[in-house]
Structures are given as C-alpha cells and as structure tokens.
Amino acid sequence: MTPLSYLLQRGTAMALVPLVIIHLAVIIWAIQGGLSAEEILSRTRGSLLWAAFYGLFVLAAAIHAGIGVQTVLREWTPLGRRAATGLGHGLIALLLVLGARAVYAVVWA
Amino acid sequence: MSPPERVLKVDIWRGGESGRTQRFEVPERENQTVLDVVTYIQRHLDAALAYRFACRVGVCGSCAMTVNGRPRWTCRTHVSRVVRRGKLSLAPLANLPVIRDLVTDMTPFFEKWQAARGRFVPGDGPRDEMAAVSPGEKHRIAASDAIECINCGVCHAACDLVSWREDYLGPAALNRAWAAWNDVRDGDRNGILRAVVSGGGCHNCHTHQSCAEHCPVSLNPTFSIAGLKRETLKAKLRGELK
Numbered sequence: 006m007t008p009l010s011y012l013l014q015r016g017t018a019m020a021l022v023p024l025v026i027i028h029l030a031v032i033i034w035a036i037q038g039g040l041s042a043e044e045i046l047s048r049t050r051g052s053l054l055w056a057a058f059y060g061l062f063v064l065a066a067a068i069h070a071g072i073g074v075q076t077v078l079r080e081w082t083p084l085g086r087r088a089a090t091g092l093g094h095g096l097i098a099l100l101l102v103l104g105a106r107a108v109y110a111v112v113w114a
Numbered sequence: 115m116s117p118p119e120r121v122l123k124v125d126i127w128r129g130g131e132s133g134r135t136q137r138f139e140v141p142e143r144e145n146q147t148v149l150d151v152v153t154y155i156q157r158h159l160d161a162a163l164a165y166r167f168a169c170r171v172g173v174c175g176s177c178a179m180t181v182n183g184r185p186r187w188t189c190r191t192h193v194s195r196v197v198r199r200g201k202l203s204l205a206p207l208a209n210l211p212v213i214r215d216l217v218t219d220m221t222p223f224f225e226k227w228q229a230a231r232g233r234f235v236p237g238d239g240p241r242d243e244m245a246a247v248s249p250g251e252k253h254r255i256a257a258s259d260a261i262e263c264i265n266c267g268v269c270h271a272a273c274d275l276v277s278w279r280e281d282y283l284g285p286a287a288l289n290r291a292w293a294a295w296n297d298v299r300d301g302d303r304n305g306i307l308r309a310v311v312s313g314g315g316c317h318n319c320h321t322h323q324s325c326a327e328h329c330p331v332s333l334n335p336t337f338s339i340a341g342l343k344r345e346t347l348k349a350k351l352r353g354e355l356k
Contacts, residue, residue, distance in 0.1 A: 006318050007311065008311055008317060008343075008346050008347050008350040009350070011317040011343065012347060080275070080279055086313060
C-alpha cells in the first residue's frame with residue numbers, strides 16, 4: 006500500500022461514517038409509512054442534495070472497496086502487485102459506473 | 115522415602131523445513147526456564163539437538179522459539195508459566211527459514227532491517243561541536259520508546275502480515291527505522307522514510323498489535339509503525355518523498 010492509497014483508504018473510511026449513518030437513518034425513517042418506488046422517486050427526483058449525497062457515497066465506497074480488495078488479494082492470494090492493483094482499479098471503475106448509473110436513474114431519469 | 119520425580123513431556127521439532135516432532139522426558143524442577151529444559155536435553159539426552167542461545171539472561175535475543183504455539187524468549191520463560199498438563203511443545207520461530215531443529219535462519223530478518231534503513235547515516239563532513247540532544251526533546255523521547263529492541267525476532271514470528279506478505283518489512287525492522295528516524299543527528303532522515311514506503315512498507319500494517327502483545331521487552335512496534343505512517347504521509351504531502 007502506498008502513502009497515497011493509505012490516505013485515500015483512511016479518508017474514504019472517515020467520509021463513509023456519516024454517509025452510512027445518514028443513509029441508514031433515512032431508510033428507517035422513509036419506510037415508516039410503507040415503501041414504494043413513487044415515494045422514493047418523489048424525494049430524489051431533481052434533488053441536487055441527494056445527487057451530491059449519493060454521488061459522494063458512490064465515490065467513497067468505490068475507492069474504499071477497490072483499495073481494500075486490492076490489499077486482500079495481495080495478502081491472501083498469490084497475485085502479484087500488478088495483478089492485484091489492476092483488479093482493484095477495475096473494481097473501482099465498475100463500482101463507479103454502476104453507482105453513477107443508479108444516482109442518475111433516481112435523480113434525473 | 116522421597117516422592118517420585120516429576121517428569122515433563124517435551125515435544126521438539128526435529129529436522130529442517132520438513133521433519134517431525136520428537137518426545138523427550140525431562141525432570142521437572144521448581145525453578146526451570148524453557149531454555150534450561152532444551153539445554154538438559156542437549157546435554158543429557160541428545161547431543162545432536164540444534165538450538166541457539168548466548169547470554170541466558172534476556173539481553174542477546176538469540177534464544178527465541180515457539181513455545182506451545184507462541185513465540186517467546188526461552189531464557190526468561192519459566193516452564194511453570196507455560197506448561198500445559200505436564201507437556202511442552204517447542205518449535206523454531208515462525209516466518210523464518212528453518213536451518214535445523216530449533217534454529218532458524220535470521221538472514222531475511224536482518225536483511226529487512228537493512229531494507230528499512232535501520233542504521234545511522236552520518237551527515238556531511240566532521241562536526242565542530244558535539245550534537246546536543248536534550249533528553250526531553252520529543253524525538254529523543256520517541257527514540258527511547260523504541261530503542262531497547264533485542265533483535266530476538268519474536269515480533270517478526272508473531273506478525274500476521276509477515277506471514278501473509280513475504281516482502282513486508284515487519285515490526286522489528288520498522289520499529290528500528292522509527293528509532294533511527296527520531297535520531298536528529300542522522301544525515302538522511304528522509305532516506306529512512308523513502309525506505310519504509312517501499313512495496314512491503316509501513317502502510318501495510320493492520321495494527322493487529324501481535325508484535326506489541328508478544329514483545330518480551332514490552333516495546334510497541336505498532337506504535338512506531340503508526341509514527342512512520344504519519345511522518346511518511348506528511349513528507350509525501352510536502353513533496354519530499356521523490
């Protein structure tokens with residue numbers, strides 16, 4: 006792990022703490038009166054606040070998961086640095102694309 | 115009539131990387147260290163048993179072995195503290211190549227010390243005056259906390275990261291690097307930081323604290339590694355780690 010990936014790993018972990026807490030709190034609050042797609046979309050459609058919130062969430066989660074998986078691969082499999090880094094970066098890209106699509110879908114589509 | 119002599123059952127690793135355990139029976143004494151037991155076997159039961167020791171008083175760091183599954187300094191480990199149902203199991207230190215029986219090859223351990231640049235590098239030219247380092251200065255205090263390492267290899271054997279990643283420098287080498295970095299007389303302190311951010315460097319530490327848990331002289335290499343993480347990060351952000 007390089008100093009930069011260490012900084013990103015710790016930084017994204019710190020960012021995820023409030024994001025996860027708010028995410029869970031909103032879930033619990035939002036399902037009180039039942040749960041429907043319309044209700045969720047009425048809250049998120051056109052909301053720059055939710056777009057920014059989940060945009061940041063996706064970014065932090067993708068980086069954190071990618072670096073974490075890269076570390077696990079180096080420690081628990083015979084993969085070398087290049088292969089583990091490649092797979093870690095691939096996972097970051099994949100999660101970013103999937104997450105960005107989801108954010109786009111609930112805010113703008 | 116005196117009571118019958120109590121006997122310890124001692125299983126010892128025999129061979130190199132591959133081998134088997136061999137059972138010895140050793141008279142139990144009231145005050146007896148694990149090293150005493152090994153020495154008894156070598157002197158009275160099997161002269162071919164290979165093991166390593168020098169000072170017998172916890173200074174030289176050469177007698178560390180795996181005792182009932184845990185790495186320990188054997189000269190200061192009393193049998194009464196570790197024996198289980200009259201049995202002792204002794205093996206060479208983990209995470210190092212085995213030469214024979216209880217003797218490991220410490221070469222990789224000391225190569226990592228060198229790789230972490232755990233040695234003093236003088237500055238340019240002779241100094242006109244002695245370097246004044248106050249005992250209360252923060253770097254001096256940090257160095258004092260890390261400097262009493264006896265190079266026994268116990269932390270190296272206890273570290274999960276060392277067992278997972280061959281290139282990880284390990285707690286002893288990184289602890290030494292931290293002590294060396296805190297020596298303000300060193301001529302290339304950034305050189306130490308560059309050495310410890312290499313592939314198997316300090317940022318890989320998971321802070322499991324096995325090193326601190328097992329260290330026979332109660333050092334805390336995890337704390338030293340945290341210091342290296344902090345200082346390398348600062349140096350990186352300042353652009354000093356080229």
